[in-house]
Amino acid sequence: MAVIRLRGTPLDPDAPEARRWLEDELTGPEYQAAKPSPFDVAMQAIRDWFVGLFDGATGLPGPLLTLLLVLLITAVVVVGLLVFGVPRLRRRRRSEVPLFDDHDLRDLDTLRRAATAAASAGDWPLAIEERFRALVRGLVEREVVTVHPGTTARTFADAAAVSFPDLAAELRDAAGGFDGVRYLGRAGSPDEYARVTDLERRVADARPAGRGDHEASAYDRHAVEAAR
Secondary structure, eight states, rough: OOOOTTOOOOSSOOHHHHHHHHHHHSSSHEEEEEEEEHHHHHHHEEEEEEEEHHTTOOOOOHHHHHHHHHHHHHHHHHHHIIIHHHHHHHHHHHTTTTTTTTTTTOOOHHHHHHHHHHHHHOHHHHHHHHHHHHHHHHHHHTSSSSOOOOOOOOHHHHHHHHHOOOGGHHHHHHHHHHHHHHHHHOOHHHHHHHHHHHHHHHHHHSOSSSSSSSEETTTTTHHHHOOO
């Protein structure tokens, strides 16, 4: 402990003088370093609260209560990961599913930007194609429709129609438009692009009729047709 100043100072100070000496002493660096950090204060408050839950109810020793507190915090972290982390991971994995056998792994936002850029350049075939891909990717990321190798635009439309029966005709028209500009060399048009863009946005805002994960595979086309 630091030596208290003695020059000309009585060893029997009055109360105000003693308080001032004590305050001066406690401002020393050795005392400041010993003060608990905000983290220490927070953890102690949490521990006190947790101990209070069992106060008078059990005779659990302190170490056991600390262990229970650690287990409780771990459980909260795990629940948080399950609620918030896993869905994001699943959406990311859904974005890794290629579309229409051409290894297209772009996510929804990227496809939307590509469609807008193509439309701005007046490239209507590419704009229509990219917007339809955005429609597909959006439902894949939402886990409304599942695509597999061999999935075609028409197969996707049939599967999506199960979840959005009111939009079934428009979904099939959009699939036909995609096939037309991609495989048949059709030029497309601004009006056609506007229709598929409007459809993509309405589907994105719509609530699926059933929460089942509908398959859109070339190998189960008959099952999809039977479900309609």
